[in-house]
Amino acid sequence: MNWIRLALASLWNRRTTALLTLGMVALSLSLLLTVDRVREDTRASFSNTLSGTDLIVGGRTGSLNLLLYSVFRIGNATNNISWESYSDLRRNSAVDWTVPLSLGDSHRGYRVIGTTTDYFDHYQYGRSQALSFQSGQPFNDVYDVVLGAEVAEVLEYQLGDELVVAHGLGTTSFENHDDKPFTVVGILNATGTPVDRSVHVPLEGITAMHVDWQQGIKLPGFEISADEAREMDLTPDSVTAVLVGMKSRVQTFSFQRLINQYRAEPLSAIIPGATLQELWQLIGIAENALIAVSFMVVVTGLLGMVTVILAGLNERRREMAILRALGARPGHILGLLMLESGLYGVAGLLAGLLLHWGVIALASIWVQGTYGIQLTLALPSPTLLVVLAGFVGLAFLVGLLPGWKAYRQSLSDGLTATT
Amino acid sequence: MADALSIESLAFRWPGQQYDTLSIDRLQLPAGSSLFVRGPSGSGKSTLLNLLAGVLVPTQGLIQVLDQPLSQQPGKVRDRFRADHTGYIFQQFNLLPYLSVIDNVMLPCRLSRRRHDKALSEASSLTNAAADRLTRLNIPDTLWHQRVSALSVGQQQRVAAARALMGLPELVIADEPTSALDQDNVDNFMDVLTGQCQALGSALVFVSHDRHLARWFDQELELAPEAHAQGEAMA
Numbered sequence: 196m197n198w199i200r201l202a203l204a205s206l207w208n209r210r211t212t213a214l215l216t217l218g219m220v221a222l223s224l225s226l227l228l229t230v231d232r233v234r235e236d237t238r239a240s241f242s243n244t245l246s247g248t249d250l251i252v253g254g255r256t257g258s259l260n261l262l263l264y265s266v267f268r269i270g271n272a273t274n275n276i277s278w279e280s281y282s283d284l285r286r287n288s289a290v291d292w293t294v295p296l297s298l299g300d301s302h303r304g305y306r307v308i309g310t311t312t313d314y315f316d317h318y319q320y321g322r323s324q325a326l327s328f329q330s331g332q333p334f335n336d337v338y339d340v341v342l343g344a345e346v347a348e349v350l351e352y353q354l355g356d357e358l359v360v361a362h363g364l365g366t367t368s369f370e371n372h373d374d375k376p377f378t379v380v381g382i383l384n385a386t387g388t389p390v391d392r393s394v395h396v397p398l399e400g401i402t403a404m405h406v407d408w409q410q411g412i413k414l415p416g417f418e419i420s421a422d423e424a425r426e427m428d429l430t431p432d433s434v435t436a437v438l439v440g441m442k443s444r445v446q447t448f449s450f451q452r453l454i455n456q457y458r459a460e461p462l463s464a465i466i467p468g469a470t471l472q473e474l475w476q477l478i479g480i481a482e483n484a485l486i487a488v489s490f491m492v493v494v495t496g497l498l499g500m501v502t503v504i505l506a507g508l509n510e511r512r513r514e515m516a517i518l519r520a521l522g523a524r525p526g527h528i529l530g531l532l533m534l535e536s537g538l539y540g541v542a543g544l545l546a547g548l549l550l551h552w553g554v555i556a557l558a559s560i561w562v563q564g565t566y567g568i569q570l571t572l573a574l575p576s577p578t579l580l581v582v583l584a585g586f587v588g589l590a591f592l593v594g595l596l597p598g599w600k601a602y603r604q605s606l607s608d609g610l611t612a613t614t
Numbered sequence: 615m616a617d618a619l620s621i622e623s624l625a626f627r628w629p630g631q632q633y634d635t636l637s638i639d640r641l642q643l644p645a646g647s648s649l650f651v652r653g654p655s656g657s658g659k660s661t662l663l664n665l666l667a668g669v670l671v672p673t674q675g676l677i678q679v680l681d682q683p684l685s686q687q688p689g690k691v692r693d694r695f696r697a698d699h700t701g702y703i704f705q706q707f708n709l710l711p712y713l714s715v716i717d718n719v720m721l722p723c724r725l726s727r728r729r730h731d732k733a734l735s736e737a738s739s740l741t742n743a744a745a746d747r748l749t750r751l752n753i754p755d756t757l758w759h760q761r762v763s764a765l766s767v768g769q770q771q772r773v774a775a776a777r778a779l780m781g782l783p784e785l786v787i788a789d790e791p792t793s794a795l796d797q798d799n800v801d802n803f804m805d806v807l808t809g810q811c812q813a814l815g816s817a818l819v820f821v822s823h824d825r826h827l828a829r830w831f832d833q834e835l836e837l838a839p840e841a842h843a844q845g846e847a848m849a
């Protein structure tokens with residue numbers, strides 16, 4: 196029987212205390228692991244949402260607000276861009292492509308995006324990945340709709356199904372555009388971005404839905420049918436935001452300055468990557484605070500573990516005396532206590548990892564649906580792995596404290612310890 | 615034949631004390647013999663056992679076990695020597711509660727290669743060697759795989775004796791192992807312990823304050839009640 200088996204058998208003999216201590220260590224570690232995973236996945240999720248777009252243009256507003264509502268579908272626009280201004284910027288010789296976005300309506304809790312087919316050609320996510328269709332094609336008619344992967348899956352839509360857009364953004368709406376239903380003509384492949392939770396319709400479709408509305412209210416006694424609307428001029432008055440691709444990236448900054456100083460109406464142009472960095476700086480403070488709290492919880496767990504071992508030492512003086520009588524050296528006693536402490540660390544880490552993965556697996560379903568952030572079951576980041584290795588080392592080292600006490604006790608008790 | 619134990623001019627004094635806790639001029643115990651050490655509380659019985667086990671070293675004098683100058687060896691060697699050559703029986707609570715009866719008996723062989731090899735020289739496996747000791751100490755086989763808490767105090771002391779005799783140690787030290795037993799169990803325990811030590815050739819040093827136990831032993835050592843009194847060996 197080696198010392199590890201002895202330490203394990205001794206721990207099993209005190210299994211209620213040992214399991215509670217193990218639970219304490221595992222919980223503290225799983226908190227650290229989960230906070231770090233959520234942090235990593237949130238960043239990855241945000242970073243992967245948009246790529247290949249040089250500028251985002253919207254009505255005059257804060258840069259973060261513009262980024263959040265135009266790309267991440269979080270929050271609302273405060274101002275729109277007039278169609279004239281949009282047309283003007285589209286005509287600029289430095290501009291390669293534009294994707295106008297019109298927001299404000301929804302379908303059963305999913306946001307409706309009014310846009311053009313340029314959206315399917317130029318929108319990129321992750322590492323410059325283009326959108327692709329799992330079935331169907333881009334919209335061709337005013338009342339065509341293309342669904343994100345999650346919308347189609349959750350609401351069980353298939354090609355050819357009809358759906359009605361609701362006015363406003365609530366999950367439940369009392370004001371529906373039910374006189375102008377849309378037909379599903381395409382379903383996009385999953386991207387892991389807010390695109391999956393978007394309902395895409397042509398800009399003209401947005402205009403058509405609102406031809407008999409004014410100031411957000413349906414005009415009473417004034418109805419224009421879907422077919423009548425189709426025959427009207429459906430050029431929108433305004434759009435909410437515009438994604439812009441430049442012919443040369445060198446021109447990005449000068450074009451951004453041009454937009455920000457645009458005289459005809461107050462506009463804002465932001466560089467997505469730079470604004471994302473602002474976002475990181477902003478939430479970095481909260482992230483660091485969370486990580487610091489998690490570290491303190493881990494340290495508290497370690498201290499709790501040492502306290503439990505120390506508290507049990509007096510009751511174990513007889514055990515130590517028996518081991519000494521059988522030839523164990525005082526160093527063995529010290530090692531035994533360090534081993535026990537280390538075993539708590541190793542087992543706590545394994546249990547903490549399992550607990551963390553369990554929490555992530557359960558939470559990912561809700562987080563994905565609610566915040567659009569994909570939580571992944573993955574090994575900890577290399578930095579955190581180093582931290583965890585340090586934790587295990589520390590778990591053995593803190594065993595020095597009870598180990599030293601037991602060592603001193605075993606020297607003074609000899610073979611005549613009484614408890 | 616070599617002496618199991620030999621003491622010359624032994625004195626031990628705890629740091630800060632004015633008088634010696636223990637003082638023995640001369641003592642010799644031939645291999646395979648038994649020694650009864652008696653004396654009241656405070657006479658240094660436990661100190662003597664810790665010295666014989668090599669846990670303490672004398673302030674002066676020499677202790678030789680199996681002709682090895684144990685008291686002059688470094689702590690690591692004394693610990694190894696104890697594991698290899700000495701069986702120890704406590705007053706009570708002898709067994710590790712998280713091991714089964716037979717695992718407790720096999721424990722000395724797990725911690726000493728020498729006793730492991732000696733046990734295997736007389737049985738085909740450690741389990742068989744442990745079973746032999748348990749049988750010799752009258753522990754029924756239905757208890758061998760039980761937790762030690764399932765045993766009576768008398769049975770626990772006999773298991774402790776079985777453990778002390780595993781791997782044929784040359785010296786068995788017993789620290790008042792009968793103090794928690796009733797008279798019937800005392801007689802039974804003494805018969806079995808002294809008989810098996812004799813059968814297996816192990817010398818026995820047995821400490822007790824009960825002078826009636828002296829009849830089971832070859833030699834007797836009486837330690838005086840006062841700390842500074844001299845020990846006296848009687849044949």
